[in-house]
Amino acid sequence: MLTTKLVILRHGESQWNKENKFTGWVDVDLSDQGCIEAKYAGTILKNKGFIFDYGYTSVLKRAIHTLWFIIDKLDQPWLPIEKSWRLNERHYGALQGLNKIETVKKFGFNKVEQWRRSLNISPPKITDNNNIQFDYRYSHIDPKKIPNTESLALTIDRIRPYWNLNILPKIKNKKKIIIVAHGNSIRAIVTLLSNLNNEQEIFQLNIPTAIPLIYEFDNETNVINHYFLNEHT
Known part of the structure; x- marks a missing residue:
């Protein structure tokens, strides 16, 4: 049985990941380590023989630049790329720019974990x-x-x-797609793909930076397998 594969990837480490800050919609670029991670992800995909028909990313440069590094490693500069604000990271409201450790000290671990991981609880709104x-x-x-x-x-x-x-629709048409997005926008996509409705499962979802997450589909576009890809997979 032929399978269709979708590759989903969280951007490489950003400067605010490195500084342990809430980022959300703030347009922070990759750190030096993030650039290395993105190139390495591209190398893994190349070594595993991946080639793509379409690329998707947010309008935030840490995701865009990660995808650029990947397609450079794949030698696919011609790849059609579509960018959408709908793939942006979750908006973290008034937490954006705050150090996560300092935020825990101020509001408590349980409250911050609810803001970060729960399904229905939003952080405080940004005022400006x-x-x-x-x-x-x-x-x-x-x-x-x-x-x-x-x-x-x-x-x-x-x-x-x-x-x-x-x-x-492109997955249904057997197109080979790569999506580079963000921790929470990928958690959202995984929730849609896996039909998750158990809040505890959603709470525990963790998406590492720059590790390709592979979803495989059968001919009816049912998910038949998913796994993180590395050089040993």
């Missing part, structure tokens, strides 16, 4: 969202749709229509 509302890359979006905080459930709601209309 003008840096996003007046950002040209979001100028085509109804301002009412631009979040000032998001739970994972709201992130799933943001991604679902884009997934259903833009990505899933």
Whole structure:
């Protein structure tokens, strides 16, 4: 039986990952380590014989640059790439830019873990969202749709229509796709792919940086396998 494979990848380490800060929609670039991670992911995919028909990423440069490093390693500079704000990281509201350890000291571990991992609990809203509302890359979006905080459930709601209309039809047509996104936007995609409805399972989902996550589908686009790819897989 022939299988269709989808590759999903969290961007390499960003500068704020390195500094242990909440990032969300803030457009922080890769750290030096993140660049190395992205190149290594591309090398693994090349060594395993991957080639793609389409690439998808958010409009945030840590994801975009990760995909650039990968397609450079694959020698696929011609790959059609579509960028969408719907694949952005979850909006972390007023937590964006705060150090995670200091935030735990202020609000307590349990509260911060709820904000980070639960399905329906959103962090406190950001009070000044003008840096996003007046950002040209979001100028085509109804301002009412631009979040000032998001739970994972709201992130799933943001991604679902884009997934259903833009990505899933290509998987059904046996196209080979790579998605480079973010920890929580990938958690949202995994939730959709695996039909997760157990909040504990969702709470425990952890997506490491720059490790390809492979989903395999049968001819009816049912998920038949998924695994993280490394040089030994």
